[in-house]
Amino acid sequence: MSRLTPNSATEGFFQEQPRLGNQYDEDLYLQRLIQAYLPVELSQASGASSPVGLFRDIGAKTIEPEVFRWIDDAEKNKPYVEELSTFGKPKGVLHTAAGWKELGKMAAREGIIQTAYEDKYGPYKRIVQFTKYYIYCPSSAIYTCPLAMTDAAARVLELQLSNASLSTTKRSVFQDAYNNLTTRDPAKSWTSGQWMTERAGGSDVRNSETTAFQQSDGTYLISGHKWFSSATDSQMSILLARTPTSAGLSCFFAPLKHADGSWNGVRIVRLKDKLGTRALPTAELELKDMKGYLVGEEGKGVKYISTMLNITRVHNAVSSVSFWRRGLAIVKAFAKVRKTQNKELWKNPLHLSGLAKMEVQFRANMQLTYFTVALLGFDEQGMPEKRAPWMPKDGKEVALMLRVLTPLVKMVTAKATVSSLAECMECLGGVGYLENEQELNIARLYRDANVLPIWEGTTNVLSVDIIRAFTKGDSLAALNTWLGRVFDGQGHNSLREARAVLRTTWNDIKQFAEKASTEEALSKCRDLSFGIAFVVMGAFLIVDADRDGDPLAIEVALRWILEGIGREGFQAVGATSAPAIFQRRFGWKEKAEVDCRLVFGHGLQAEARL
Ligand SMILES: Cc1cc2nc3c(=O)[nH]c(=O)nc-3n(C[C@H](O)[C@H](O)[C@H](O)COP(=O)(O)OP(=O)(O)OC[C@H]3O[C@@H](n4cnc5c(N)ncnc54)[C@H](O)[C@@H]3O)c2cc1C
Known part of the structure; x- marks a missing residue:
């Protein structure tokens, strides 16, 4: 009897390598959003310098082997501090990896932040800028953390510079910093830190102990201890401290x-030892007579930090969906080459069903994110003359909706991304847990993503903020008006029931928010906030489907609203729908076909390499 040939380390089956394609061209849903959110003269423009040309260019660069090598270098050569010279003299030199620095230079060259401050694209600046950011982010080794704070600092300084009564000295100092934060020249480009968190608290900064004393020349000497400072390699920081002459914190x-x-x-006390964000130098800092300049009015520091948080929270949301999208891209590439039970994995109805569910969730999160980004652009640059009928009516409505949607989008996208990336890892089986090659490294994205629900406000803190915005001020009324327009719209017939369900759920939430005591509303604010997200995201999906009657867009809206996908994660208010498993709108074969179209953009009969 002839012997069977065993496999070995070099012989036998080897899995074909999954490959990522251009990260703009592959992302069909992003392309749909670009058509919806940019006016035709921008979305249809072709050529290398058009927005789509630029997105495609970054989409190619972001998966180049050199970029993956930079990520690898940044992850493996963690930042460290050279404390002392040979002879014991304090040095305090912070070293970061060469790959980290290259990723920073790439961001400056591509204008990942700068686009928002350049004289192009008007009210659509934020859509163009954040689309670049979204494509770059998963390949940045979280260089996007300093970039987010840089954007926020640039905005604060821009607002300061628009104040005619700013002193000559401060104008010169702030202008110089602003120029460096917004230049595309990597040799001159700065990043900024944002120091709020102290040992006494990050969510609640009222017990901050850092102090600032004014000098005769108007500058301040700042001393104290900052418990978390990311981007310690930045050139500047915006920070909070207490002055002896004001009860409130100053900026x-x-x-x-x-x-x-x-x-x-500044003295780096130590660098933090972290689960993820390994390339990012996050430090504990001791400040002793750090020379600084007051930003805005004394005692009103939280107001200026809020301006920053409104921007960094949008960054957090875009980071979340971008990580998630990269996870999905890897999962899809893998399913196209992997076989199980001698059949292609991408055709397996059970596997497809899980991917399709994630695709629905992802699309709903993308809708909320892009809408918020659009509003941020309108809030900063003014409303465009011509705009889609589903956009808010005026600047006041924009500001009121933004007040609620900013914490909401940060909260929802961060939570959904962490659980979805865990699912994405599982979709690759054992290799999903490995970190060998950056191109396929979902585990790195997962480690990094776990910080997204924590910094810039935890889930609890954000839901308190959302409910406060609801119960005080006019945000509830503004959202109610906008939702009313969507519910009353003459949309697609097949979405009539979905509209009715959303309206009922919204009314439940509204009634609860109006009647509940502050204590009760606060005790349930997490479920309430996820309930609001379900309705708002459902409304965006309806608007999206009504735009062109696209059958897949209708399908996504139905699954989110009627089949329970959008209701996962909240129970307290309005959770009355039947679980999705009992709904039978079509048979399993037909469902697998629709799932496949949702996930891959083509049907089950297509060739694997489409
Ligand atoms: C990697 C990393 C980098 C960071 N970089 C920076 C940085 O550059 N600059 C900076 O300033 N900070 C930074 N932070 C700090 C971060 O912003 C804070 O950790 C975060 O805001 C939470 O604050 P805390 O750690 O003091 O937790 P706490 O505020 O003590 O929160 C503890 C728990 O209490 C809950 N909680 C708090 N308030 C409420 C409430 N009102 N109702 C119900 N529950 C509540 C929270 O949800 C949390 O679960 C960083 C953190 C990490 C992990």
Whole structure:
């Protein structure tokens, strides 16, 4: 009897390598959103310098082997501090990896932040900028953390510079910093830190102990301890400190180093040892007479930090969906080459069903994110003359909706991304847990994503903020007006029931918010916030489906609203629908076909390489 040939380390079956394609071209849903959110003269423009040309260019660069090598280098060569010289003299030199620095230069060259401050695209600046950011982010080794704070600092300084009564000294200092934050020249480009969190609290900064004393020349000397400082390699920071002459905290601008390269009163106590974000130098800092400049009015620091948070929270949301999207891209590429039970994995109805569910959730999260990004652009640049009928009517409605949607989008996308990336890892089986090659490394994305629900406001803190915005001020009324327009719209017939379900759920939430005591509303605000998200995201999906009657867009709206997918995660208010498993709108074969179209953009009969 002839012997069977065993496999070995070099012989036998080897899995064909899954490959990522251009991260713009492959992302069909992003392309749909670009058509919806940019006016035709921008979305239809062709050529290398058109928005789509730029997105496609970054979509190619972001998966180049060199970029994956930079990520690898940044992850493996973690930042460290060279504390002392050979002879014991304090040095405090912070070292970061070469790959980390290259990823930063790439961001400056591509204008990942700068686009929002350049004289192009008017009210659509934020859509163009955040689309670039979204494509770049999963390949950035979370360089997007300093970029988010850079964007926020640039906005705060921009607003300060628009104040005619700013002193000459401050104008010169702030203008210089602003120019460096917004230049595309990698040799001059700055990033900024944002220091709020102290040992006493990050969610609640009222017990901050850092102090600032004014000098005769108007500058301040700032001393204290900051418990979490990401981007310690930045050139400047915006920070909170307490002055002796005001009860409220004040906001300061301070360069990290003097012109000769020595620290401006900053000592790195230690770098944090973290689950993820390994390339990012997050430190505990001691400040001793750090020279800084007051930003805005004394005692009103939280107001200026709120301006920053409104921007960094949108960054957090875009980071979340971008990580999620990269996870899905890897999962799809893998399913196209992997076989199970001698059949292609991408055709397996059970596997497809899980992917289709994630696709529905992803699309709903993308809708909320892009709408919020659009509103941020309108809030900063003014409303465009011509705009889609489903956009808010005026600047006031924009501001009121933004007040609720900013914490909402940060909260929802971060939570959904963490659980979805865990699912994405599982979709690859054992290799989903491995970190060998950056192109396929979902585990890195998962580690990094776990910080997204924590910094810039935890889920609890954000839901308290959402409900406060609801119960105080006019945000509830503004959202109610906007939703009313969607519910009353003459949309697609097949969405009539979905509209009715959303309206009923919204009325339940509204009644609860109007009647509940503050204590009761706060105790349930997490479920309430997820309930609001279900309705708002459902409304966006209806608007999206009504735009062109696209059958897949209708399908997504129905699954989100009527089949329970959008209701996962909240129970307290309005959770009355039947579980999705009992709904039978079509047989399993037909469902697998629709699932496949949703996930891959083509049917089950297509060739694997489409
Ligand atoms: C990797 C990393 C980098 C960071 N970088 C920075 C940085 O650059 N700058 C900076 O300033 N900070 C930074 N932070 C800090 C971060 O913003 C804070 O950790 C976060 O805001 C939470 O604050 P805390 O750690 O003090 O937790 P706490 O505020 O003590 O929260 C503890 C728990 O209490 C809950 N909680 C708090 N308030 C309420 C409430 N009102 N109702 C119900 N529950 C509540 C929270 O949800 C949380 O579960 C970073 C953190 C990490 C992990």
